[in-house]
Amino acid sequence: MVYSVNDVAGAGMAKRLREYFNCRPLSSSPISFNDIKPIEIFSCSDYDTLLLGFNEDTIYFDFLSSITKSKSIIVLSKHSSQSGLPSLTTHPTGNPWGRNDFGGRPWELSLSNPIFMWLFLKNIKKFSDILPRFEISYEVTHHGPTSIRVPLSFVEIGSTESEWKNEIVQDIMARGIMKTIEDMTNINDKPCIATVGFGGPHYAPIFTKRAFEYSECYGHMIPNYVIRELSDMEIKKVVELALSYTPYVDRIVIEKIRSDAKRIITEVARSRGIEVVKI
Template sequence: MYGLAYSINDPAGAGIARALRDKMGLSESSVCKNSITCFQGGNIVLAGFREDVIYFDFLDDRMPPEVEIYIILSRHSSEARVKSYTVHHTGNFGGNALYGGNPGELGISSPMVSWLLLRALHDSWRNSSRAEYEVSYEATHHGPTSLSKPLVFVEIGSSVDEWGDPSNHFIIASSIVKLLESPPADCKPVIGIGGGHYPRKHTEIALKENVCYGHIIPKYALQHLSQEILDKMISRSDIDVRGIIVEKKGTRIEHRSLIEDYASRRGIEVRYV
């Protein structure tokens, strides 16, 4: 069962939730604890909470125990005002946790679910009139990080105009329905190293190949790269990670040496792009 959650104060999350209720004919339910809204139908529970999504570390206690994975419906902010539909996992690579979660902790990724959702978003986007939007993974960032089940964010970026647009709500909701209807797929689970906050090379690979990403550490966080961080990126996944894909241009020789030494000891393939 999927547990979908959003903040009632977020126009993007609340709008996507309304569109999902309409598309799926969800019924009001009492299975959520301390939620503002709670709906159920098929294999999903949809809950709205007052708190901001980056502080949803309470979901294990408030969602039904039958839920196996959380999908968070959210807005995305960008100073560059990039119009986007994005998918990402959560975590803090460094010693600070300015935006929820715990320092140095990564949430549990779900490479296959995030990959199927990314591809569903891409299909919905191609069938829309939103050519100016970008469909992309985002690098791992912000909370929550301490949940016991996998967690995937799907977001509308990047300003209030996009967050409140019903057409965007429909596109995200349609993509989630496609995900729910998708059978398990055959993909190679990997982690990503390098690239920007919108890791375009990693996204391109995932859209063209049967390669699905768990955690992605961007170029701006590589000062935190270590054997311990690589261990966390690989272990905090709901399926076994079999490869590391490195954007070579965004890494230095000391990063590549660390990655190759780690991969050699673990018997994991390294690929440069």
């Protein structure tokens, strides 16, 4: 688990997790990150977990690519939005186009973690009666880091300082993360249908709804605002990337995109024997 020490939401979640995971401070990190050094280092006896705080902003955590043997990486972070909507979200990372406005590299996606994100949403949903104002949802694939090849997920508190600093919210997120890691250690078979989504808006309400109703666990989700900027050749490239970096993908769900993009996505899916659902 990693966070920025300058992120009040991420650092707040980390503080709670240190208590829940029986963590003790270390003087040095057992993992090298070249010139980058963690500011805070904790070894957690529960579930063999490291908790590392860095000075850098989380969208620039590509140095985590030096981690190769972990089962997963969880990034604890704040979320900002113009709407200021209180939210608890999770998402994979990547730049599914030729831009890298917020870290990472263009045309690069990190390895997603569909089962973790699905379980996390389900676990956080259990607290919705305590936080009725909060939207609980996926966000689509966006921002860096993009070079990580260990399954990576962001978990975020949004969307203003009031929510970021809220200790009740931080505690609920920490409990949701802890329960999800516990669940992951007890899974033998796939508990959900690994799915890639295309279309829809940034907060992916349809994909989130389907995750709960149809047990679709989403990896990469490419929104309509990206797809409408791409040529036919670029759409095919993005489909290949999204499928390659979503483990065990069995299904594609297509929502509200132009017909030629829908055709290209369907052709690539069929060539791989992947089911396509159009909504």
